[in-house]
């Protein structure tokens with residue numbers, strides 16, 4: 001047998017695996033589907049939302065500023081943003097706490113608690129307002145009469161936003177690796193330290209996502225406030241109610257101007273969600 | 285030739301998963317696509333099956349140009365690395381799927397499914413769900429499912445990759461026997477050289493998106509076309525300017541032969557009939573250099589009277605397969 | 614797992630239960646008391662009141678149509694987002710979440726601006742061809758579709774991602790075409806996610822208020838849905854009527870939630 005002597009060609013190592021970027025993998029059928037879906041989505045969502053921005057620009061920048069800085073509108077904005085921040089703060093604490101109890105605690109009736117958390121998602125908002133009125137309104141069985149006050153606004157917002165942080169934090173908490181906590185404990189960390197240094201950082205993206213959603217929902221809320229807050233200008237009138245009264249008065253440009261602010265908040269929240277989701281999936 | 289792959293290139297972004305690959309796979313044979321992870325084996329197999337499309341180049345199956353055919357028109361059977369069983373269907377339903385798609389009469393489907401389950405030894409599990417099967421059983425079911433449609437070619441992507449060593453070996457022998465019975469042109473992907481050598485009629489070695497060599501297991505072992513193929517198919521050691529197999533290193537206890545390289549035995553290990561040595565070469569070859577591995581038969585080692593610290597002289601055996609060593613890194 | 618000490622555990626448990634009880638459970642339970650204050654009398658009245666029956670019927674019609682549209686659209690777009698690569702995919706996948714964050718009032722206004730027959734971007738032309746969207750069922754369905762749009766998608770996308778495309782590819786290699794693969798392989802695997810999505814969308818659609826209020830015109834017996842009726846009844850001091858209709862709405866939505874929560878764990882253990 002002859003000695004096979006061959007030249008060994010050294011090849012450069014290939015670059016690391018990368019996902020195909022903007023390349024399309026659409027087939028004829030799926031392109032058609034995408035076309036139909038995007039058309040429908042544009043007609044239903046994108047063009048109408050664009051119309052809000054376009055209409056709000058109808059009276060120029062100065063007109064826009066005048067509408068927004070109208071004292072009654074400013075009061076509504078202040079109230080809505082203030083209450084939404086407050087409620088989001090409450091949710092960050094209570095939502096995380098409830099998620100913790102649902103995941104780590106065991107007690108009779110826990111599954112009922114789990115189901116009740118979802119009720120605000122599904123309950124029609126007008127009904128939500130009505131039921132809160134039953135307990136916290138005039139003739140309250142517990143002797144509170146918060147109807148038509150700022151408290152009522154807070155209450156309604158807290159009700160409708162309750163599930164957001166609970167439902168984003170809960171699955172993350174369920175998947176959290178117990179080993180890591182035990183490892184930390186074996187290294188001598190105290191419970192509070194473990195919570196602060198190990199658990200909280202892993203929950204942070206979920207809490208951020210839930211907080212963003214709950215803030216957006218609070219800013220956007222309308223139905224539950226109609227009956228509960230009384231819609232008194234300068235005291236309990238929120239922005240969505242303000243927009244609606246502009247619409248009812250036929251001043252669509254003013255309505256669109258205020259609505260464009262709400263839309264900006266919504267877009268901001270969606271961007272936050274997208275970023276958080278991407279960060280989480282990169283970790284996982 | 286059953287499968288003709290010509291000048292196929294596949295890029296992901298600006299990375300070449302396959303770079304101008306041409307191979308022909310003969311009818312009725314069992315061919316292995318062998319290569320390291322990320323080399324492009326699955327990509328090639330998926331392009332043959334039509335599950336991916338090449339950026340350029342053509343694929344012909346049994347003489348028909350299949351480059352633009354969708355997978356369902358190619359009549360290939362594909363067995364996936366992770367089985368890809370239909371979780372919501374029973375074993376029998378899984379196997380029947382391709383036949384039902386082809387509107388085969390009910391009685392015929394029943395008969396074929398029965399036969400195939402017999403063939404893969406799963407008859408008694410016909411009504412189970414895949415989740416109630418073991419890994420090896422699932423893999424056999426996937427194979428029966430692929431065979432049900434009487435494919436022109438059978439493509440298997442690391443069919444035994446996810447199984448433990450023992451089951452793997454069983455299924456490997458079973459696949460060889462099955463192929464001898466059914467004679468369908470078969471291509472299977474593996475990164476295990478032993479598996480390829482044992483089962484395949486022919487091996488295609490793929491690395492960095494290129495075909496390194498095509499040949500029978502013996503050809504590849506005895507006449508590796510490159511340093512890479514040599515290294516991939518078996519143990520290799522470096523002796524001075526060349527690389528060669530440890531059993532091709534000749535050991536002498538005196539500096540008789542021309543070009544013999546002196547060294548000291550630093551390790552000596554008996555494994556069954558073999559004796560494995562590590563020989564540290566002298567300083568002129570660099571003290572930091574890797575020691576040379578040598579494999580001898582036990583009797584030969586005994587006749588040389590080797591022990592730790594023995595001074596030895598090494599040469600490449602006559603007719604040994606050698607390739608020049610790459611410049612030390 | 615690191616256990617918290619018993620007093621802390623109890624504190625957390627009491628806080629969680631207390632908060633949920635005071636905020637949700639107790640208030641929601643008052644509706645049952647109020648609705649049945651006169652026994653079944655109010656309900657007999659409701660179901661013999663033409664206006665209430667019309668409102669409930671309209672609500673169901675609008676909701677069912679909106680859910681069907683969102684079902685088809687949602688499953689389709691989920692498949693596109695998970696199974697294909699195309700330019701603009703990331704933007705699209707973020708935008709389909711947008712309706713979650715947009716106020717129903719903004720939704721109503723936006724549709725009004727584009728589709729009203731007087732000076733809407735498209736509405737003006739559509740009106741000339743005799744198509745009316747605002748103040749009609751079409752507008753109400755569109756508003757409902759808008760607000761409930763992400764629900765099916767958010768259920769289906771994670772499941773599609775999780776199951777991967779192995780089974781679909783296997784089906785293709787066995788000779789199934791795209792339609793057969795979808796019906797025989799993909800759909801059975803995402804069945805439960807679709808069911809949740811539909812149930813949640815239904816609950817959301819039945820209860821839509823703000824957006825529908827703006828686009829419907831709120832004309833009794835024609836474009837007045839159940840939620841709009843509740844508002845009107847309450848404001849015209851027909852509390853009993855408002856509570857009775859609310860009870861029906863609340864009952865259906867709580868039922869939806871319970872159905873989903875019963876189905877969900879079953880699927881987990883499978």
Ligand SMILES: Nc1ncnc2c1ncn2[C@@H]1O[C@H](COP(=O)(O)OP(=O)(O)OP(=O)(O)O)[C@@H](O)[C@H]1O
Pocket residue numbers: 016017018019020296300301319320321322323324325326327328475
């Ligand atoms: N969808 C994809 N996007 C980007 N790169 C990809 C994609 N699929 C494969 N690649 C790249 O192409 C190269 C070849 O992949 P392939 O799956 O063919 O490797 P392989 O030889 O089958 O490896 P293994 O033995 O690990 O399965 C790899 O570097 C891989 O990262």
Ligand SMILES: [Mg+2]
Pocket residue numbers: 325326327441442
């Ligand atoms: Mg592979």
